[in-house]
Amino acid sequence: MTIHEKTNEIKSQESGGLFQNLRNNGLSDPQTRTKMMERLRDNVPFIAITLVILLFWGISGDRFMSLRNWTFIAQQTPVLLLLAFALLLVVTTGSIDISVGSNLGFSAYMAALGMLWFGTMGFLVGIFAGVLIGILNGVIFSLFKISSFVTTLAMLIIVRAVLVIVSDGRSIYVSDQPMSNSNITSIEAKWLLDLGQFPHILYVSIAITFLLWVVYEKTIFGQQLKALGGNEKVLRLAGISVTWFKIQVFAAAGFMVGLASFINLARSGAATVQAGQMQELDAIAAVALGGTVLTGGHGSVLKTVVGALTLTIVANGLTIAGVPPSWSMIARGVLLIIAIAISLNRKQIDVVK
Amino acid sequence: MLDQQPILEVEDVSKSFGGVQALKSGSFKLSRGEVIAIIGANGAGKSSLIKIVAGVYKPDKGHITIKDTVIDPMHHNVGYMRQMGIEVVYQDLAIVPNMTAPYNLFLGRIPRKFGIFVDERKMRKKTEEVLAELKVKTVQSLSRPISEMSGGQQQSIAIGRAIAWGKEIVILDEPTAALGPNETKEVERVVHEIKDRGTAVILISHNLEQVFRLADRILVVHHGITSKEFQKTEVTIDELVKAITLG
Numbered sequence: 001m002t003i004h005e006k007t008n009e010i011k012s013q014e015s016g017g018l019f020q021n022l023r024n025n026g027l028s029d030p031q032t033r034t035k036m037m038e039r040l041r042d043n044v045p046f047i048a049i050t051l052v053i054l055l056f057w058g059i060s061g062d063r064f065m066s067l068r069n070w071t072f073i074a075q076q077t078p079v080l081l082l083l084a085f086a087l088l089l090v091v092t093t094g095s096i097d098i099s100v101g102s103n104l105g106f107s108a109y110m111a112a113l114g115m116l117w118f119g120t121m122g123f124l125v126g127i128f129a130g131v132l133i134g135i136l137n138g139v140i141f142s143l144f145k146i147s148s149f150v151t152t153l154a155m156l157i158i159v160r161a162v163l164v165i166v167s168d169g170r171s172i173y174v175s176d177q178p179m180s181n182s183n184i185t186s187i188e189a190k191w192l193l194d195l196g197q198f199p200h201i202l203y204v205s206i207a208i209t210f211l212l213w214v215v216y217e218k219t220i221f222g223q224q225l226k227a228l229g230g231n232e233k234v235l236r237l238a239g240i241s242v243t244w245f246k247i248q249v250f251a252a253a254g255f256m257v258g259l260a261s262f263i264n265l266a267r268s269g270a271a272t273v274q275a276g277q278m279q280e281l282d283a284i285a286a287v288a289l290g291g292t293v294l295t296g297g298h299g300s301v302l303k304t305v306v307g308a309l310t311l312t313i314v315a316n317g318l319t320i321a322g323v324p325p326s327w328s329m330i331a332r333g334v335l336l337i338i339a340i341a342i343s344l345n346r347k348q349i350d351v352v353k
Numbered sequence: 354m355l356d357q358q359p360i361l362e363v364e365d366v367s368k369s370f371g372g373v374q375a376l377k378s379g380s381f382k383l384s385r386g387e388v389i390a391i392i393g394a395n396g397a398g399k400s401s402l403i404k405i406v407a408g409v410y411k412p413d414k415g416h417i418t419i420k421d422t423v424i425d426p427m428h429h430n431v432g433y434m435r436q437m438g439i440e441v442v443y444q445d446l447a448i449v450p451n452m453t454a455p456y457n458l459f460l461g462r463i464p465r466k467f468g469i470f471v472d473e474r475k476m477r478k479k480t481e482e483v484l485a486e487l488k489v490k491t492v493q494s495l496s497r498p499i500s501e502m503s504g505g506q507q508q509s510i511a512i513g514r515a516i517a518w519g520k521e522i523v524i525l526d527e528p529t530a531a532l533g534p535n536e537t538k539e540v541e542r543v544v545h546e547i548k549d550r551g552t553a554v555i556l557i558s559h560n561l562e563q564v565f566r567l568a569d570r571i572l573v574v575h576h577g578i579t580s581k582e583f584q585k586t587e588v589t590i591d592e593l594v595k596a597i598t599l600g
Contacts, residue, residue, distance in 0.1 A: 219469045223456065230451035237409060237446055238461040239431030297451040 045291045045306040048335075052310055056317030064320050071198045073309070073316055078205040079104075079267060081308040082260035083283035084290070085212055086253040088304045091287055092216075093249055094229040094296025095141065095148035099155035100257050100283055103133045104276030106163045107261035112172035112271035115187045123192075126265070127258035133159060134254015138247035156280065164273055171272040174265065196266030208259060213301040225249065229296025285336045286311050294340070311335075359418075360385050360521055360553050361406070366415030367577075368401050375401040377577035379415070383522065388544065388554040390564040393574035394597055399557050402574060403524050406555070407441045408434030420521065435461065440519030444527040447511035450500035455480040457499050457510050458517065483513040487543060505536030512543055516552075523547055524555045529563065541567060561590050575600035 040047075056064045063069065083100050090097040111126020118125070133155065141151040173179075176190040194200060216222040224245060227235060235242050265271055290307025292299040314335060318328040361383040368376045376398040383389055391399050404410045406417065408431040417424045419437050448457045455476035456463070464472040477495055489509045499507055508528065515523045525544070529537040544567050547554055558564050564571060565585060573581040573596040580600045583593070 218471060220463050220465060220471055221469065223452075223463065223471055227449045227452050227456065230449040231446070234443075234446045234449050234460070237407075237431065237441070237443060239408070239435055240461050 042291070045289060045303045045310070048289065049306050049310045049313070052313050052317065056313065056321065060317065060320045064317055069316070069320070073312055074202050075196075075198050075267065076316065077308055077312045078201050079260050079264045080279070080282055080286055080312060081205060081305060082208065082256055082263060083279055084286035084304050084308045085208075085301070086256035086260065087280075087283045087287045088216075088290070088292060088299050088301065089225060089249055089253045089256065090148070091284075091292055091294055092225040092229050092296055092299040093246070094232075095246070095249075096284070096294070097137060097148065097152045097250065097253050098280045098284070099133065099137060099152040099159060100253070100260075101276040101278060101280040102156045102159035102163070103130055103254065103257045104261045104264060104279060105271075105273065106130075106133065106159045106166075107258050108265045108275050109163055109167055109172065109271040109273075111262055111265055112174070112187060113166075115189060115192075116172065116185070120189065120191075123262055123265075126261050127255065130256075130258025130261060131251055131254045134251045134257065135247060137254070138250030141250065142243050142246035160277075167271075167273050169273055171270050174269045174271075192266045193269055196263070196269070201263065201267065204263065209301065209305060212256075216299070216301050221248070221252075226297055226299070229298070282311060282332075285332065288336060288340050358385075359383060360420055362418040363402075363406065364415050364418070366402070366405050366412035366417065368405060368410050368413055374577055376405070379405070379574070379577075379579045381572050381579055381582065383553045383555065385553055386548050386551045387570065388548055388556060388568045390556045390558060390568035390571045391574060392558070392561070392564060392571060392593065392597060397574040397597075398577040399574050400526070401577075402579070403441065403526060403555060403557060406434070406522075407431060407439060407524060432461075435518065438519060438521030439524065440515035440522075441524040442508075442511045442515050442526060442528055444530055448499055448507050451498050453497065454484075454495050454499050454502070454510050458483060458514050460514060462518065479517070480513075483517055484509070486516075487513055488539075504531055505533065505539070508532060508536070508540065509543075512540065516543070516547060519547075519552060522553045522555065524557075526557045527559065528556070529558075529560070537563075561593055564593075565590070573597060573600075 083104065086100050087097060107126045107130040109126075110129035111123045114122030114125025116122065137148075137152055137155055140146055140155075141148045170185060173184060173186040174189055174192050175186045176188070176193055178188055179186045195204065216225070224235075224240075228242065228245065228249075232242055261276070264275060268275070286308040287299075287304055288294060288307070289310050290300065290304035292304065292307075311332065314332055315328060318331060319325075323331070359382040363379055363381050366376065366379045367374065379398065379402045381389065391402065393399050401410065405412050408429055411426055411429045417429075419439070422437075424433075449460065455473070458480050459476050464475045466472045480495055487509050489506055499510060502510075508531070512525075512528065515525070528544075529540050532540065541563070544554060544556070554567075556564070556567055558567075568585055571583045571585060571588065571593065572579055573583075573593070575581075575597065578600075581596045583596075
């Protein structure tokens, strides 16, 4: 937002407030309350993350609030963050993509295979695979008019199965030195393992976040995302090619998953059949915790970062506090519902399906 | 006379959806600076007729001529019609509610910077100009979603879009159905301005008094056929009602 816009907004708020006071003559209470609720709703992600940090700091003290632990959090967040970005693009248009977890596993494996075949630059095969799955999602959803939920649910199953077939259940490991054991398939790429460590992984994430922010806030593409989530029919009547645009959106999401899979490969040091399993749920939760309404039309890159961070911190904090993994899952589920409950404006909802 | 040369000629167009024939035969002509009102009962085919002119539907048969150019069915789409200078204000589908006024004004024509970026300054400037031209003053902020504006202001943005780019023909589908009396008066004033500029206007309205205030000619659609046409000066409301109900 430019300074000019900001001043305009402040001006308009002032004049709006004055006007309202004059008109309502002190009876403006419900309206003021609505406005305050709106402001609260806008800031839910920031409030949530602050509360969560304070909570775990209180429980675990310095074991949570240590440089070592925050370095760990900085390493844990990026993969989830990039998956959440993929979902942010799709959810802004009012659709959903639950195939990102399977796509992550598949693309990471393809990246490893690519490096096995073509050397260093072979990792691009993985990015390409991610985009390809995205395009496939988009084509089925947009051209065949099958809802995005059903389309990507089917792809979640299919892509995972394809991964099992392609890999034959075997993992590919990344190592920093030549491996002598011939029973293990491995690629030698020290640079990749370095990339998966702090601080490199953080720099990469910040760079991608910034680029996505530019795309989301400043480009025609980003604007169209929000408009599509607002009212598709109006766009169609205005002659905008919605069908083609939707395919682009899913392709862009696939690209994000491709990047996520690459980071995941660097981070975990292996391409496995299980990689990314259930991660679509974390990614959806991160987007929702970031205040993006799942019905589309609005969203924020920055708040999605906060959402992904919050989720990572909760998982991390619960582990440090000694909570068993199953209870940790339950806590995260409850957190998701609370976040969505606050971010929704229930007065505007007539029907819930 | 040169002015009487029709800018739009619709000849015997029809449109079916599945087994339902929404429009059996629609024909009419329109000249520069002329306001034609299309009236008819609900489901008579008014909407299909204007959506064919707007490029939303391809006609099954018949053809459309704009400025001496017969529209090739290959090109018959909204984008092409908008290039030809035809703009529509739809009753319920005029704006994207979560986007700003400038976005809605530039809908489908967002100015670009370096190919991919939105030229926000240009949009803002143009929006301010259009709002000034329409004498809309109370717009709170151009960076807020348009849904925060009043119904009249939202409609004026939609009409502003039509005026800004509808150089040849502006189609108004029930433009005042959801507006109060003052806002309605504003819209009617704008219609006169469009007309004075030499742009042709197609108006769909259920409000027959409004039709008499604005239209030069009145076209009646009955059971999918453009059955009757009147000059405003030679018809009474009673005759129109009769034409709407009986054809």
